[in-house]
Amino acid sequence: MTRLIIDTDPGIDDAFAIALACASPEVELIGVTTVFGNVGLAHTTRNALRLLALYGREDVPVAAGADRPLVHPHAHRSRHVHGEDGLSGLSGSLPERRTGVAGTDAVSLMVRLLDESPEPVTIAPIGPLTNIALLLAAHPSVQSKIERLVIMGGGLSGGNMTAAAEFNIWSDPEAARRVLVEESVPTTLVPMDMTMQCSVDGAWLDQLAASGPRAAALVGLTATYRTHYRSALGRDGLVIHDAVAVAEAIRPGLLHTTAMPVEVDCGQGPARGMTIGDRRAVEVRMQDTPREIDVALTADLDEVRQFLQTRLST
């Protein structure tokens, strides 16, 4: 049984990721922490509570974390992709959760959950990495209780928010560099290079919506997101980036990874937030090259789509 914490900025693909964790018997979802990102922290926190209520999970503690990046102000959110409230304007259509947020902040909740866990915990950050950077900086002793980080973020062949940078990294590059480069926690990075391959089409979504009331509600949240991806992909469909990453956390090895150092551009120029994967042979890399992390670049795509469809059909 994998004990799992999700750090998230729901967000429509985050919603699929949270649903996937709730519907997967291999994992025990022991906590959800929220961060600014797709929309502001108040909305991401409200959405996390309501999504857990949709899946009947009053037991999972929720705590809010950072409402802005570590260093530089960053006003941009992704309302044009996820809607003003982060869920296509339909957050209010989801059930209210009787159990509100935990009486603590995200980092403190993660520290408590890690300390209390009898075994190491997998953490799946699927938003900006601000909370994770703060956790590891302020509480280095918890590293031994982290099985691995499974992070949705980055793009080795370009970005989605700029030509160079993917949204989660672009939202807080300094935090991303702390986590991906300077820390030593075992890390699997699931970049856009992987998630974009796993796009699903309208028929896939229609099949999911027909599988049950919760799945229908989940697909019902995708309106704004589906419109955005109709332009981005040039066809009816969408990319549930975060669910692909959480699928790897649930089923280790579902995605095929390559070990490589990944640098993060923290400059203020056009490449800010760019993730640079070093695929050169070890022998030719400089001595001060960053540590290697496992980067997911390939998978059996039909297997991934079938896993997601099967698990989310409730």
Ligand code: RIB
């Ligand atoms: O670039 C995709 C990532 O940015 C996903 O986590 C999505 O939810 C947004 O946060």
Ligand code: CA
């Ligand atoms: Ca996200």
